Amino acid sequence: MRGKVKNKRWLKWLFGALGVLVIIIVALLIFINVFLNKSKPLIEGEVAVEILDKDATVIRDDIGVPHIKADTDADLYRAQGYVQAQDRMFQMDLSRRQASGQLAEVIGADAVDTDKFFRTFSLRDAAEKSWDGYDDEAQEVLEWYAEGVNAYMEEAKANNSLSFEFSILGYEPTEWTPVDSLTIGKFMAYDLGGHWNTLAVRHWALNEFPEDKARELFIEYPEDAPAILAANKQQQVQVAGEFDASVIPPEFNGSNNWVVSGDKTASGKPLLADDPHLGLSTPSIWYQMHLESPEQNVSGVIFAGIPGIILGHNEEIAWGVTNVGPDVQDLYIETPNPEDPTQFEYEGQWEQAEVRKEPIKIKDGETEDFEVLVTRHGPVVSNILYDKEQPGAVFSMQWTALEPTLELQAVLNFNKASNWKEFELALEDFQAPAQNFVFASTDGTIAYKANGRIPIRKTGDGQLPVPGNSADYGWEGYVPFDELPRSVNPENGFIATANNEVIDDSYPYHITDFWAQPYRYERIAEVLEASDNLTAQDMMNLQMDQKNLYAAEFLEDMIAAVRDSTKDYDEVLSMLEDWDQIDSKDQGAPLIFHKWIKQLPETLLADEFPKDVYKMLDGKNHITDEMMRDAFAGNEGVWVSEYGGTAKWLVDSLETVVAEIEEEQGNDLADWSWGEHHQLTFPHPLAGASPIFAEFLNPEPVPIGGSNITVQAAAFTPDGDVDHGASWRFVADLSDLSSAYHIVGPGLSGHMKSDYFHNQVDDWAQGDFHKTEIEDDVKGSTLILTAE
Numbered sequence: 001m002r003g004k005v006k007n008k009r010w011l012k013w014l015f016g017a018l019g020v021l022v023i024i025i026v027a028l029l030i031f032i033n034v035f036l037n038k039s040k041p042l043i044e045g046e047v048a049v050e051i052l053d054k055d056a057t058v059i060r061d062d063i064g065v066p067h068i069k070a071d072t073d074a075d076l077y078r079a080q081g082y083v084q085a086q087d088r089m090f091q092m093d094l095s096r097r098q099a100s101g102q103l104a105e106v107i108g109a110d111a112v113d114t115d116k117f118f119r120t121f122s123l124r125d126a127a128e129k130s131w132d133g134y135d136d137e138a139q140e141v142l143e144w145y146a147e148g149v150n151a152y153m154e155e156a157k158a159n160n161s162l163s164f165e166f167s168i169l170g171y172e173p174t175e176w177t178p179v180d181s182l183t184i185g186k187f188m189a190y191d192l193g194g195h196w197n198t199l200a201v202r203h204w205a206l207n208e209f210p211e212d213k214a215r216e217l218f219i220e221y222p223e224d225a226p227a228i229l230a231a232n233k234q235q236q237v238q239v240a241g242e243f244d245a246s247v248i249p250p251e252f253n254g255s256n257n258w259v260v261s262g263d264k265t266a267s268g269k270p271l272l273a274d275d276p277h278l279g280l281s282t283p284s285i286w287y288q289m290h291l292e293s294p295e296q297n298v299s300g301v302i303f304a305g306i307p308g309i310i311l312g313h314n315e316e317i318a319w320g321v322t323n324v325g326p327d328v329q330d331l332y333i334e335t336p337n338p339e340d341p342t343q344f345e346y347e348g349q350w351e352q353a354e355v356r357k358e359p360i361k362i363k364d365g366e367t368e369d370f371e372v373l374v375t376r377h378g379p380v381v382s383n384i385l386y387d388k389e390q391p392g393a394v395f396s397m398q399w400t401a402l403e404p405t406l407e408l409q410a411v412l413n414f415n416k417a418s419n420w421k422e423f424e425l426a427l428e429d430f431q432a433p434a435q436n437f438v439f440a441s442t443d444g445t446i447a448y449k450a451n452g453r454i455p456i457r458k459t460g461d462g463q464l465p466v467p468g469n470s471a472d473y474g475w476e477g478y479v480p481f482d483e484l485p486r487s488v489n490p491e492n493g494f495i496a497t498a499n500n501e502v503i504d505d506s507y508p509y510h511i512t513d514f515w516a517q518p519y520r521y522e523r524i525a526e527v528l529e530a531s532d533n534l535t536a537q538d539m540m541n542l543q544m545d546q547k548n549l550y551a552a553e554f555l556e557d558m559i560a561a562v563r564d565s566t567k568d569y570d571e572v573l574s575m576l577e578d579w580d581q582i583d584s585k586d587q588g589a590p591l592i593f594h595k596w597i598k599q600l601p602e603t604l605l606a607d608e609f610p611k612d613v614y615k616m617l618d619g620k621n622h623i624t625d626e627m628m629r630d631a632f633a634g635n636e637g638v639w640v641s642e643y644g645g646t647a648k649w650l651v652d653s654l655e656t657v658v659a660e661i662e663e664e665q666g667n668d669l670a671d672w673s674w675g676e677h678h679q680l681t682f683p684h685p686l687a688g689a690s691p692i693f694a695e696f697l698n699p700e701p702v703p704i705g706g707s708n709i710t711v712q713a714a715a716f717t718p719d720g721d722v723d724h725g726a727s728w729r730f731v732a733d734l735s736d737l738s739s740a741y742h743i744v745g746p747g748l749s750g751h752m753k754s755d756y757f758h759n760q761v762d763d764w765a766q767g768d769f770h771k772t773e774i775e776d777d778v779k780g781s782t783l784i785l786t787a788e
Helices: 002-038 073-100 109-121 123-131 136-158 164-169 178-191 196-208 211-215 226-234 407-416 420-427 519-529 536-543 549-563 570-578 589-604 611-616 620-632 638-643 646-665 691-697 761-766
Strands: 045-048 056-060 066-069 255-260 271-279 286-293 296-303 311-313 317-323 329-334 340-346 349-352 354-357 371-374 394-399 435-441 446-451 455-457 475-478 486-488 494-497 714-716 721-726 729-733 739-743 770-773 781-786
Touching (some): 066 073, 073 109, 073 164, 073 178, 073 286, 073 296, 136 407, 178 296, 178 407, 196 211, 196 226, 196 329, 196 394, 211 638, 255 317, 255 519, 255 536, 271 311, 296 407, 317 420, 407 420, 420 435, 420 446, 435 494, 446 494, 494 519, 536 729, 549 570, 549 589, 549 646, 589 646
Parallel strands (some): 066 286
Antiparallel strands (some): 056 066, 271 721, 271 729, 296 311, 311 317, 317 435, 340 349, 446 486, 714 721
16 A cells, blocks of 8 residues: 555656656747747837838738838938848858858857867958949949948847847857948959969879879870979978868859840840859848939849849849859969068079968857968968978969949949940949849840959969969959950840850950860750740749750760770669659659769779869869760870779779669668658758757758759759759840749748748749739838938
C-alpha cells in the first residue's frame, strides 16, 4: 500500500514538473513571439515622420512591393529610405560594415581577416573620394535618403523595435550617411569587378611549372609580351599561403538580358527581359519598389541601402544589365626599399607610398592596428594573400572602381529618362562596374551598350602582373565613351547578352579574354531567332529554359572516350545517351553530367596546386574545356598527357562521380535525380551560426532544375546547394508600361515574421511571375507617413 502511495506521489511530482516545464516553454515562446512581433515592420495605419515636408503614402501590394507616392522628390527619397530601413535595416548595416571592413566591431575576432581584406580593397575610401564628384542634385538625393533611414532608426531605437538580429548580436546601428550608400555601390562593383586573383595564380604558375604546362592554364597565352613574362619569373611574389578564397566573388557573376524589336513581337512593340545572376540569400540582394512623384514614375529594383531604381522601367522606357566582365583589375610587381618597406622603386627612385592607418575595432577585444599601403598604382594586396609578408616583391592593384565614380548619379538620371538619347547621356556617369545595358522605349527603339571604364594599357593585355617600377607599364586612359560596343535597332530584330564575348577581332580595344561560356547566349539567340510573334509570356518561359548546350558540345565525345576504355559504366553512359539534354530536376542524367564536368578540373589540376591557390583560380572549366577540345581533335596537351591520356582522365573523373552519387542517392540508377541533389536554399547570414537559426530563418530546400550554364541560371556548390542565379527576373512589354512582370526570391522583407519574408520561394522555383502596376489604383496595405 505504501509503495502505491509513493508511486502516486512520484507521478504527481513528475506531472507537476512537466506542467511547469510546459508553462515555461509556452511563456518563452510567447515572449519570443512578442519580441519578434515588436520589430515587425508597420505596414498599415499612420506613423509620424517629422522630416517630411508633406504626407507620403506607402501601399504594399499582395506580394509586398512598396508603392511610394510623394508630392516632391525630397519626400519621395526620404520615404524610400524609411521604408527600406523598415524591411532591411540589418541587411543594410551588415552590407556597409562588410564593404567598409567594420564587421569585427559587432561580430568579433572571427571577422578580423575579412575586415583586413576589405580595408585593403579600399571600397569606403573610394566612396569617400567619389562624393565630391556628384552634382548638387545627386548629393541632395543621397542626403534625403539618409534622412529617411535615420528617421526610422531613431524611431526604432526609441520604441526598442529594431530588427531582432541587432539584439542577437548585441549592438545598435549607427547613423546612416550618404557615403554609406556609395560604399554599398562600390561593394557591388567589387562583386562584379574583375580577376585580380587569377593574375596572382598565373604568376604563381609561371614560377612553379614549365612554361608549356603553365601556358595551358591561360585563356589566351600572352606571347607578344616577353618582357612581362620575364618580369613574372624574375620577381616572384609569394602567393601560396593562408588566403581565404571565400571572400572572392563567384567567377561569373553573370546575367541574361535581351531586347526584341516590335518586328518580332505579337504586339508590334519591343519586349525586354533581364535576370541578373548574383548570390541567392535571405533576404534578397534586391529590393523591389515603385517610386512616384510629380517628377517621376519608376518601378524596379535597387540594392538595399541605395536610393532610386537601378533596373526596371518608367512610363516610357525599360532597361536591364548583364556584367561585361572586362579586365579592370591589374596587379603590379612592386619592389620595396629594403631600408623602408613603405617606399617602392619607380624609374630608378624610391617613391613614398601612402600609409593609411586602419585600426580595426574588435568586439570584446582590443583594437588591432592595421595599415594599408597605397602605391602610385593602388593598394598593396600581398598581405591579404598570406599571413606573413616575405621580403622581396609584392603586388599592388589598380582597379577602376577605386577611382571616383558616379554610378548613383547615372541611376537617378535613368529613372527620369524618356528616350535612348537621354538614357545614353546618363550612361556616361555609370563608370564601374562595366555593364551590358539593353534598352527599349515605347517609340520602338531597342539599343545596347557595353558601358563603363575599360582601361587602355601601355603594354600587355591584363592577363599577368606587370612591373611596377617602370613607366612603360600602366594605363593611359579608357576606351572612349563613343567607341564602347554599341548597337541601336539592329536588322536581326533583337539584342541579347549573357556575359558572352560581345566583340570580334575587328574591335580595336582589349576588353577581356575571360568571357563566360557561350551556352546561355546561344540558347537565347536560338529561341529569339525562331519566332516573329513573341510575347511577354515567351520571355518569361525563356528565362526558365533548361536546355543544356554544354552537353550538346562535349557529351558524345566524352561517352565515346570512356566506352573505348572500359565497360564498367555502360548503364551510366546509356542513361546519358538517352538524355534529352534538358536539366530537369526529375532526371538522373543532369546529375551525372554536371558532377562529371565539374570533377574534370579537380581530377586533373587540383593535386598540383596548394589548396588556397587552386581555390583562387577562376575559369577552371574554361581551362579543361579547351583541353578537352584539343584532346578530342587529336592534340593532347601537357596536362592531359602527363596524367595518362584523355580516356584515363575521363574514366577516373567518372569513377569518382559515380561513387559520390551512389553514396548520396543509392546504387539504383532509377532513383537518381538532379533535384535530389540540386536544391534551392536562400540561406540567411545568421543561419550558419546555429541549426536553430537555420530552421527558422532559411526556407525549406526546394528541388529545382536548370544549372550554371542554362538560361534558367542555378549555379550550385559541390553539395548541390543552389546559391547563385537569377536574383531578380524581369519582363517588360513596351506596348503597355503601366505594369511589368517580376520575381524577387525569396521575398521582399528581411523580417522573419513578415508575410513577405519567403513568399516568393516557390514562385522563383516554378517561374510564377508577379505583375506590378505603376498606376494609381494599386491595392494593398496602406501606411501613411505623416509630416506632423
